[in-house]
Amino acid sequence: MTPELQFHNSATRRREAFVPLDASNIRLYVCGPTVYDLAHLGNARPAVVFDVLARLLRRIYPHVTYVRNITDVEDKINARARETGEPIASITARTTADYHADMAALNCLPPDVEPRATESIPEMIAIIERLVAGGHAYAEAGHVLFSVSSYPEYGRLSGRSPDDLLAGARIEVAPYKRDPGDFVLWKPSDAETPGWESPWGRGRPGWHIECSAMSWKHLGEEFDLHGGGHDLLFPHHENEVAQSCCAFPGSRFARTWLHNGMLLVNGEKMSKSLGNFLTVRDILTNGPWAGEAFRLFLLRTHYRANVDFSMERLEEARAELDDYYALLVRDLPKPEPDDAVVADMVAWVLEPLADDLNTPLAVARLRDLRAIENVLQVGGSMTAVLERAGRGWKPKPGQAGAALREAAEVLGLLSSDPQVWRKGGGDDAEIEAAIAARLAARARKDWAEADRIRADLLSRGVVLEDGKGTTTWRRG
Numbered sequence: 464m465t466p467e468l469q470f471h472n473s474a475t476r477r478r479e480a481f482v483p484l485d486a487s488n489i490r491l492y493v494c495g496p497t498v499y500d501l502a503h504l505g506n507a508r509p510a511v512v513f514d515v516l517a518r519l520l521r522r523i524y525p526h527v528t529y530v531r532n533i534t535d536v537e538d539k540i541n542a543r544a545r546e547t548g549e550p551i552a553s554i555t556a557r558t559t560a561d562y563h564a565d566m567a568a569l570n571c572l573p574p575d576v577e578p579r580a581t582e583s584i585p586e587m588i589a590i591i592e593r594l595v596a597g598g599h600a601y602a603e604a605g606h607v608l609f610s611v612s613s614y615p616e617y618g619r620l621s622g623r624s625p626d627d628l629l630a631g632a633r634i635e636v637a638p639y640k641r642d643p644g645d646f647v648l649w650k651p652s653d654a655e656t657p658g659w660e661s662p663w664g665r666g667r668p669g670w671h672i673e674c675s676a677m678s679w680k681h682l683g684e685e686f687d688l689h690g691g692g693h694d695l696l697f698p699h700h701e702n703e704v705a706q707s708c709c710a711f712p713g714s715r716f717a718r719t720w721l722h723n724g725m726l727l728v729n730g731e732k733m734s735k736s737l738g739n740f741l742t743v744r745d746i747l748t749n750g751p752w753a754g755e756a757f758r759l760f761l762l763r764t765h766y767r768a769n770v771d772f773s774m775e776r777l778e779e780a781r782a783e784l785d786d787y788y789a790l791l792v793r794d795l796p797k798p799e800p801d802d803a804v805v806a807d808m809v810a811w812v813l814e815p816l817a818d819d820l821n822t823p824l825a826v827a828r829l830r831d832l833r834a835i836e837n838v839l840q841v842g843g844s845m846t847a848v849l850e851r852a853g854r855g856w857k858p859k860p861g862q863a864g865a866a867l868r869e870a871a872e873v874l875g876l877l878s879s880d881p882q883v884w885r886k887g888g889g890d891d892a893e894i895e896a897a898i899a900a901r902l903a904a905r906a907r908k909d910w911a912e913a914d915r916i917r918a919d920l921l922s923r924g925v926v927l928e929d930g931k932g933t934t935t936w937r938r939g
């Protein structure tokens with residue numbers, strides 16, 4: 464059974480039935496990280512939200528292409544290299560590996576395609592050439608700028624009028640701009656700054672053009688879904704639309720736009736000056752439980768709402784996971800693979816996800832399945848839960864437990880080994896063996912395997928610290 468998917472589309476500000484452009488290949492683009500520092504908690508939210516979306520789409524459609532980019536050319540990276548003296552290639556490689564390890568610890572599956580901006584420079588130049596030829600961009604003093612006044616639809620996605628745009632945004636006034644709202648597509652690079660040859664001299668792209676180029680390269684001129692944090696709606700996404708729709712007249716770029724709300728910490732916007740700035744790595748060092756608990760914490764709030772992080776809420780999520788794993792660690796009877804009650808229980812949990820990714824309701828239903836199985840295992844009453852579900856189930860032992868596992872997988876939850884969860888990340892001997900295997904991989908320069916082992920240990924709450932010739936580890 465295919466549930467009808469509905470999403471709140473930021474572009475129309477309405478909830479709409481999802482109609483794929485091509486049901487044999489659902490195409491999803493999500494703005495990925497700029498790799499110059501560790502991911503903070505706010506960066507983790509879109510990764511988790513759109514991981515759930517991709518998992519749901521994969522369950523319904525035969526093929527999904529989920530593209531999430533790596534921005535590895537951007538002025539923040541250049542600035543970091545100047546401050547620290549670390550080569551750019553080293554900063555981006557290290558930070559990309561950290562990002563992969565952190566997202567794996569949050570149980571986010573890798574996207575199907577993870578393009579690097581530096582590998583898509585020819586596509587960026589091609590789009591900019593189209594924009595110049597179409598009168599939507601102009602070259603001035605080594606820069607190429609998008610002419611906002613050339614595109615009457617500008618501001619439609621974010622719902623801002625051209626006047627608001629100028630008043631609200633931090634607009635850089637520069638002599639090479641014809642209009643203060645015009646934004647940079649290409650800029651000149653000096654000898655110390657990364658640059659590529661182009662029709663406008665040696666230079667580098669602006670940030671916005673990177674996503675237009677990578678989505679075009681991997682998903683085509685028009686695709687189904689575009690996700691990102693609400694903070695990217697303006698100007699980043701507005702600019703992506705302007706670039707892509709003007710370069711490819713007649714195309715609509717992304718059909719449906721999904722924006723996740725912001726993450727607050729203890730009720731306030733996260734900031735270094737307030738002292739409430741937290742990286743994903745900070746959270747993971749709390750213990751092997753922390754990655755999955757943080758994921759559950761996020762999914763307990765609807766993706767469009769702001770979510771308020773606190774250690775208490777993380778601990779609440781951990782306690783909920785402890786309850787699930789305490790049930791799953793039991794030797795539950797295995798129902799038949801085509802058991803109709805199990806299938807209906809799974810469908811009941813997933814139904815709210817089809818309704819604009821209502822993860823809080825799906826999580827509440829997971830809790831109900833746990834309650835049913837728990838009654839069957841240890842006694843008690845399940846009348847209230849069965850009434851709430853209203854599906855006429857007469858559950859037999861094992862059915863709700865099996866459904867719990869299957870439905871949780873779509874949310875990216877409960878995939879840890881219950882024994883390992885209860886032991887807190889595995890035996891010391893097992894961890895030491897994994898570290899030895901990683902050192903051996905490093906010795907033969909198999910960096911991918913070394914990173915994989917490090918990510919696997921991190922997902923179990925084991926943090927490695929490489930010193931001179933030795934590696935030490937700690938649990939959280």
Ligand SMILES: [Zn+2]
Nearest residue numbers: 494495674699
């Ligand atoms: Zn983007």
